[in-house]
Amino acid sequence: MIRSEAFDPPEYLHWTPDPDLVQQYHRTITQDANRRALIEALDRDRLLELYRRLLRARLIDQALSRWVRQGVIAKAWLGTGEEAVTTGPVYALDARHDYALPVIRNHAASADLGLPLSDLFRTYLGAADGPSQGRDLHLGSFAHRTVSPISSTGAMVPVALGMAMAMQIQERAGVMLTWVGDGSTKSGPTHEGFNFAAVRKVPAVFIIQNNQVALGTRLDQHHLAPDFADWPEAYGMAGASFDGNHVLDAWAATALAVERCRRGEGPVMLVANTFRMGGHATHDEREARATLPAESFAEWGKRDPVGMYEEYLKGRGIGEGERRKEEGVVRDAVEAAVAEALASRDVGHSAAGALERVYAPAER
Numbered sequence: 001m002i003r004s005e006a007f008d009p010p011e012y013l014h015w016t017p018d019p020d021l022v023q024q025y026h027r028t029i030t031q032d033a034n035r036r037a038l039i040e041a042l043d044r045d046r047l048l049e050l051y052r053r054l055l056r057a058r059l060i061d062q063a064l065s066r067w068v069r070q071g072v073i074a075k076a077w078l079g080t081g082e083e084a085v086t087t088g089p090v091y092a093l094d095a096r097h098d099y100a101l102p103v104i105r106n107h108a109a110s111a112d113l114g115l116p117l118s119d120l121f122r123t124y125l126g127a128a129d130g131p132s133q134g135r136d137l138h139l140g141s142f143a144h145r146t147v148s149p150i151s152s153t154g155a156m157v158p159v160a161l162g163m164a165m166a167m168q169i170q171e172r173a174g175v176m177l178t179w180v181g182d183g184s185t186k187s188g189p190t191h192e193g194f195n196f197a198a199v200r201k202v203p204a205v206f207i208i209q210n211n212q213v214a215l216g217t218r219l220d221q222h223h224l225a226p227d228f229a230d231w232p233e234a235y236g237m238a239g240a241s242f243d244g245n246h247v248l249d250a251w252a253a254t255a256l257a258v259e260r261c262r263r264g265e266g267p268v269m270l271v272a273n274t275f276r277m278g279g280h281a282t283h284d285e286r287e288a289r290a291t292l293p294a295e296s297f298a299e300w301g302k303r304d305p306v307g308m309y310e311e312y313l314k315g316r317g318i319g320e321g322e323r324r325k326e327e328g329v330v331r332d333a334v335e336a337a338v339a340e341a342l343a344s345r346d347v348g349h350s351a352a353g354a355l356e357r358v359y360a361p362a363e364r
Contacts, residue, residue, distance in 0.1 A: 001055060001058070001306050001307070001310065001323075001327060002327065003015065004062060006066075007061075007062040007065050007066065008062075008080075009080060009081070009277040009278065009297070009301060010301075011277070011297055011298060011300075011301025011302075011304075012277075012301060012304050012307075015301070015302075015304055015307045017307065017308070017311045018302045021302055021303060021308065022308070022311050025246060025308050025311065025312060026312070026315075028243050028246055028249050029248060029249065032252075032253075034252075034256055035249065035252035035253060035256065036252075038251075038252045038255055038256070039248050039251075039252050042248075044316070044317075044318065047313060047316060047318065048318065048322075048326055049091075050087065050088070050091060050247055050248070050251065050309070051309060051310075051313060051318075051323065051326060052326055052329070052330050053087040053090075053091065053108070053112055054083050054084065054087050054247055054305060054306050054309060055306065055326070055327055055330045055331075056108060056111060056117075056330050056333070056334065057079065057083035057086060057087055057108035057111075058080065058083055058306055059330060059331060059334045060107065060108055060111070060117075060120065060334060061076075061078040061079060061080050063121070063334055063335075063338050064076035064078065064121075064124060064282075065078065065282060067124070068282045072125070072342070073124055073125065074283075075281045075282045075283045076124065076281060076282050077104040077105060077107075077280070077281045077282075078105070078278055078281075078282065079105035079106065079107070079108070079276075080276075080277045080278050081211075081245070081274065081275055081276060081277030081278075081300065081304070081305065082105055082209065082211055082244065082274045082275070082276060082277075082305075083108065083247075083305050083306065084243075084244060084245055084246060084247040084250050084274070084305040084309075085106075085179070085207065085209050085244045085250060085272050085274050086102070086105075086106040086108050086109050086112070086179075087108060087112060087247055087250075088246075088247040088248070088249070088250025088251035088254065089177060089205070089207060089250055089251065089254035089270075090108075090109045090112040090113060090177070091112065091251050092251055092252075092254040092255035092257075092258050093113070093175065093177060093258065094173075094175075094258075095113050095114060095145060097172075097173040097174040097175070098145065098174055098175045098176070098177065098258070099145045099146065099147060099163060099174065099175075099176050099177070100112075100113060100145065100146050100147075100177050100178070101146070101147040101149070101156045101159060101160050101163075101176060101177065101178035101179075102139070102140070102146060102147075102149055102178070102179065103149045103156060103178070103179050103180075103181060103184075103209075104138070104149055105179075105181075105209070105211075105276075106149075106179055106209075107120065107139045109146055110139050110140060110141060110144060110146040113144050113145050113146055114144045114145075115131070115139075115141050115144040115146065116337070117333060117334060117336075117337030118336075118337040118340040118341045118344075119131050119141065119341075120139060120337070120341075121337055121338055121340075121341030121342075122341045122344050123136075123137060123138075123139045124137060124139075124341075125341060125342075125344060125345060127341065127344035127345065127347060128344070128347045128348060128349045128350075128353065129344050129347045130344065131143075132148065133349075133353055133356070133357065134349055136148055138150075138151070147159060147163075152187075152189075153181070153183060153184040153186075153187045153190075154180065154184040154185075154186075154187030154188070154189045154190035154193075155187075155189055156178045156179075156180075157178065157180060157184075157189055157190045157193030157194065157197075157206065158189050158192065158193040158196075159178075160176040160177075160178040160193070160197075160204050160206070161176075161193045161196055161197045161200075161202060161204060163176050164176045164197065164202035164203050164204040164267075165200060165202055167202075167203060168200070168202060168203070173262070174203065175203045175204065175205060175258050175261045175262065176202075176203065176204040176205070177204070177205045177207070177254070177258075178204070178205075178206060178207070179206075179207045179208075179209045180206060180207065180208050180209065181209050181210075181211065181214065182208065182209070182210040182211065182212070182213075182214055182219055182222075182223065182228075183213075183214020183215060183217065183222065184214075185208060185223070185228070185231075186214075186222060186223075194206065194235045194237070194269070195235055197235075197237075197266075197267045198235045198236040198237045198266065198267060199236075201264070201265070201266035201267070202266070202267055203261035203262065203264070203266075203267070204261065204267040204268075205254060205257045205258060205261060205267065205268050205269075205270065206237075206267065206268070206269045206270070207254075207269075207270045207271075207272055208228045208231065208269065208270070208271045208272065209244065209272055209274065210227070210228060210244070210271065210272065210273050210274065211244075211274050211275055211276040212273075212274075212275050212276065212292065212296065213276055213280075213288070213291060213292060215280045216280065216284070216287050216288075216291050217291075218291060218292060227271070227273070228271045229241055229271055231269060231271065232268075232269040232271075235269065237266065237267050237268060237269045238257070238260060238265065238266065238267075238268045238269075239268060239269040239270065239271065240253055240256075240257070240268070240270055240271070241253075241270070241271040241272070241273070242254075242270060242271075242272055243272070243273070244272035244273050244274030244275075245274055245275075245300075245303045245304075245305045245308060246305070246308065246309075247305060247309050248309070248312070250272065253270055254270065257270060274300075275296065275297075275300035275303075276288070277297065277300065277301065310323060
């Protein structure tokens with residue numbers, strides 16, 4: 001991937017593969033026989049589709065960061081370094097039946113489920129012709145089977161639970177997928193939702209997205225246990241861990257979890273360790289560097305999800321020329337969407353529009 005001095009973390013600018021980490025990346029695939037079988041069955045087209053999604057997630061963040069610097073928007077919540085935790089799991093969903101309930105760092109999930117990129121950017125602009133008609137800067141679209149995140153931490157767990165219960169009661173196919181930041185694990189709704197989901201055996205996959213920091217609070221300052229690996233058992237759920245910077249491991253682990261849900265065997269909790277390569281939002285990048293040691297940025301910077309996946313693709317016979325071609329297509333699509341969204345700033349809001357889409361239409 002072409003690196004950007006203006007928008008990439010400094011650890012990514014001159015990224016080169018670490019041979020030991022490349023070997024570890026490959027070993028991760030072989031550690032679980034079921035995941036390995038799924039990954040090895042991926043053909044060239046599907047491998048490239050995952051690549052395009054990873055690139056798109058990174059480039060969406062860069063476009064939003066550019067808008068902040070240009071004064072188009074005040075701030076943005078970025079998922080740089082955590083793209084695999086979003087794109088891998090969403091690729092395991094069936095867009096005909098399943099729903100994703102992203103939180104602020106998972107906005108690429110909506111694009112992965114079919115939301116036009118221009119609508120993603122319109123949402124950040126509060127545009128009247130965006131999915132939320134300018135009401136909410138949080139991204140989601142029921143038409144594309146994504147639910148807008150709620151600002152209160154942990155609040156998406158009970159929402160996912162409620163939607164999964166509705167699926168059960170109506171005997172409809174469908175699995176709910178949501179993410180829980182390490183900071184959100186400390187909220188009451190999270191615990192209540194996990195417990196009730198397990199008791200009711202709902203079809204939901206909960207991903208604990210441990211990026212090592214909650215706002216400006218390091219993990220070791222709010223979580224005394226070494227990790228979250230024992231949490232699934234504590235709630236009576238099936239569970240597993242995956243490498244949060246490994247898009248294939250993320251996809252395969254979630255695909256197995258989704259299939260378990262489809263069989264009616266109850267919810268699954270997945271634990272993903274990753275790292276936030278920036279601030280909580282674009283306004284506090286310096287705080288992030290002051291909160292976490294430079295060594296953490298250096299170490300996690302070596303595990304760039306895009307770079308590591310590119311090394312894997314090399315081994316599957318997908319060379320730099322083909323990857324650059326795919327990158328060009330994705331870059332063009334993102335830039336076209338940015339331009340289209342910017343044109344929406346001239347679309348005015350109407351007073352009458354405030355009364356629309358407030359209540360669900362009455363069934364007749």
